Amino acid sequence: MKRYSTVSDSTVKVSDDEISAYYNKHQNDYKVAQSSRKIEYIAYDVLPSKEDYEALLKDAQRVTDEFKTKTTAAEDSSYMAQESEGGQISVSSYNKKNMIIADSTVFNAPKGTVYGPYTEGTFLKIYKLTDIKSIADSAKVRHILIGLQSQRTQTQRTPEAAKRIADSLLTLIKTKQVKFDTLVKTMSDDMGSLDKGGDYGWFDENKGFVEPFKNAGLQGTVGNITVVPTQFGFHIIEVLAVSKTRHNSYTVAQITKLISPSGETTQEYYKAASDFAGKNQTGDAFNKSVDAEKLNKRIAENIKEGDKSLPGLEGAKDLVRWVYKAKKGEVSPVFEFKDRFIVAQLVSIKDKGIAALEDVKDDVTIKAIRDKKAEAFISEFNTKAGASKSLDDIASKMGLTVEKADNLTFSAYNVAAIGREDALIGTATAMKTGATSKAIKGDNGVFVVNVASVTEAVLPQDFKGKQMEMERMNSGRVDYELFDAIKEKANIEDHRGKFDF
Numbered sequence: 001m002k003r004y005s006t007v008s009d010s011t012v013k014v015s016d017d018e019i020s021a022y023y024n025k026h027q028n029d030y031k032v033a034q035s036s037r038k039i040e041y042i043a044y045d046v047l048p049s050k051e052d053y054e055a056l057l058k059d060a061q062r063v064t065d066e067f068k069t070k071t072t073a074a075e076d077s078s079y080m081a082q083e084s085e086g087g088q089i090s091v092s093s094y095n096k097k098n099m100i101i102a103d104s105t106v107f108n109a110p111k112g113t114v115y116g117p118y119t120e121g122t123f124l125k126i127y128k129l130t131d132i133k134s135i136a137d138s139a140k141v142r143h144i145l146i147g148l149q150s151q152r153t154q155t156q157r158t159p160e161a162a163k164r165i166a167d168s169l170l171t172l173i174k175t176k177q178v179k180f181d182t183l184v185k186t187m188s189d190d191m192g193s194l195d196k197g198g199d200y201g202w203f204d205e206n207k208g209f210v211e212p213f214k215n216a217g218l219q220g221t222v223g224n225i226t227v228v229p230t231q232f233g234f235h236i237i238e239v240l241a242v243s244k245t246r247h248n249s250y251t252v253a254q255i256t257k258l259i260s261p262s263g264e265t266t267q268e269y270y271k272a273a274s275d276f277a278g279k280n281q282t283g284d285a286f287n288k289s290v291d292a293e294k295l296n297k298r299i300a301e302n303i304k305e306g307d308k309s310l311p312g313l314e315g316a317k318d319l320v321r322w323v324y325k326a327k328k329g330e331v332s333p334v335f336e337f338k339d340r341f342i343v344a345q346l347v348s349i350k351d352k353g354i355a356a357l358e359d360v361k362d363d364v365t366i367k368a369i370r371d372k373k374a375e376a377f378i379s380e381f382n383t384k385a386g387a388s389k390s391l392d393d394i395a396s397k398m399g400l401t402v403e404k405a406d407n408l409t410f411s412a413y414n415v416a417a418i419g420r421e422d423a424l425i426g427t428a429t430a431m432k433t434g435a436t437s438k439a440i441k442g443d444n445g446v447f448v449v450n451v452a453s454v455t456e457a458v459l460p461q462d463f464k465g466k467q468m469e470m471e472r473m474n475s476g477r478v479d480y481e482l483f484d485a486i487k488e489k490a491n492i493e494d495h496r497g498k499f500d501f
Contacts, residue, residue: 001418002377002400003445004370014368022368023357030355030364033488037323038301041332041344042290044273048261060117060124060257067128067255068114076130076253084255085123091130091253093211100252101127107248117257124257131251135205136242139217142180142198144169147189147233157233166227166234173225173236180238189233199240205249217242218249273334273341283329286345301348306497313337319344320497352493377446381439389436391450404452418444 023030048056063083070076080089094100096107101115109129116126146166148157157165169187172178184198193200205214210230220226220239228235261269280286290297300310305324310316319335319342326332326346335342350359357364385394395402405415410429415421423442428449431437436450460466 001403001424001442001445001447002380002398004373004377005445007373009366009369012369012372014365014372018372019361019364019368020357022371023360023364026364026367027354030360032350032352032355035305035352036301036350037303037346038299038348038350039303039323039344040286040297040299040347041342042273042276042295043298044269044341044343046261046266046269046339046341048259049265052262052265053259055262056124056257056259057117057119060126063255063257064114064116064126067126068112071112073130076128080253080255083257085258088256090256091251093205093215093249093251095205095247095249099250100254101129106250119259122259124259126255126257128253129250130253133219133249133251134246135215135218135249137245137247138202138204138243139214139220139239140199140202140241141217141220141237141239142184143190143193143213143238144180144183144188144198144236145190145233146187146236149189149233151189151191152187159229159234162233163227163229166236170225170227170236173238183236202241213237270334270336270341273343277331277334277343280343281331283331283345283347286331286343300344304497306494308497313342317497324497371441374441374446378439378441381446381448385439385448389450391436391448394448420444421447423447424449 067076067079067083070079077089077091081087084090092100099106102118103115106113106115106129111129111131113129114126115128117124118126144166146157146162146169148159148162149155150157165187169178169183173180173183181197185194188194188198190198200209203209203214203217205218207214210232212228212230213235216224216226216228216235216237217239220237220242222239222241225236225238228237276289280289289295298312300313303310303320303323305320307320308315308317310319313319315337316335319332322332322335323344323346328346328349330346332342332344332346335344348359381394381398384397388394388397391402394400403417405418405428408415408425408428410425412425413420415424418424421442421444423440424447427437427440428451431449431451433451433454437448439446439448
């Protein structure tokens with residue numbers, strides 16, 4: 001094979017007529033199944049200024065001081081809901097190994113100590129040590145779950161109804177009217193533990209159980225039987241055993257403040273984006289300003305009319321609408337996203353059908369150059385090799401090397417040391433042993449192939465198994481390919497992206 005890569009594309013000249021001729025001959029290669037657009041855009045990412053950060057830090061210090069004055073769990077929860085990002089109430093338990101507060105004094109501090117504010121990533125964090133408890137290193141319990149979603153009857157229960165049932169069963173157990181094991185089998189909605197008597201074995205605080213369930217064991221004493229509420233319903237839990245070794249568990253509440261830009265800072269970024277859009281109303285001006293100001297130009301391609309988001313741009317429906325109204329080269333107004341402003345230019349339009357030559361000219365030119373190389377290479381093979389059928393002789397005259405491909409099958413995707421080369425595979429598998437082909441144009445170069453040997457396939461005695469295998473392979477494709485075929489035949493145009501739903 002003489003590879004196309006041995007001759008630089010820059011040394012092969014193709015005329016506009018040759019490019020048009022290739023395009024006209026291969027138009028179906030450039031058939032567009034669905035309209036799409038390509039844009040280039042400048043993103044003004046809105047970031048907090050130094051002044052914004054200092055103001056937020058000052059406010060976080062106020063929150064820290066006020067957090068210290070709250071003395072009850074209810075006051076803590078109310079204050080977290082008031083001050084934390086999104087009204088989140090965050091209270092979790094930690095030990096010495098996984099403590100979230102980066103201050104070793106926390107292990108000797110009294111309850112109520114407040115730490116922070118700390119800068120952690122894009123947040124300011126304030127922590128409060130709300131409780132310290134001595135808990136067992138591990139425990140073993142058994143339980144009966146009265147679920148809000150009954151797995152036995154497939155019905156919903158209100159929390160009140162589930163609690164009434166759990167309280168009644170607790171009374172029956174404590175008065176020894178019914179055995180715990182019996183109620184596990186007849187009443188528990190935790191199907192995963194029925195055959196274990198409601199027992200999941202020993203666990204520690206790192207086990208993936210919900211906190212109230214774990215606490216009932218780790219903070220309990222052997223023989224305790226209590227009703228414990230969780231998000232799943234109400235558990236009747238009996239503590240079967242606890243470890244002799246114990247450690248402290250530290251309950252920590254936290255308030256999170258997002259480090260975000262102020263309204264003034266956001267307005268400054270908007271003004272910068274607006275000025276850029278106002279000064280650059282054409283594609284040429286857009287590109288010149290990008291180069292002059294050394295801005296980072298980004299690309300979004302293959303945009304469909306119904307797209308609601310683009311890579312890195314959530315909620316892009318308004319931008320997509322503009323894209324499908326704009327003309328090639330047009331520059332957009334400023335579009336606002338969650339944390340950035342966008343100015344875009346429409347650089348490519350691909351409508352359904354055969355793509356216009358100007359939109360695919362680069363690819364067509366490359367293919368036309370390849371074809372021109374192929375013509376020259378075939379002529380060279382014919383001139384230098386003449387009627388020779390010996391690959392060694394042809395290779396010597398062409399200054400090439402004979403390459404081998406073993407175990408080549410018609411279903412192969414690649415040829416060793418070459419890659420994808422359908423023409424070579426098709427040619428070889430159609431030839432007889434000892435035959436040598438003429439010079440043939442391939443994807444990677446022009447080749448001459450000789451078949452050294454042929455191993456015939458062993459046909460099965462019964463094709464039924466193969467038939468069933470092929471039916472299984474293809475049955476999954478039927479529905480969606482049939483749907484696509486009907487859709488294409490119906491020639492339906494989808495413009496739902498123009499509407500608000």
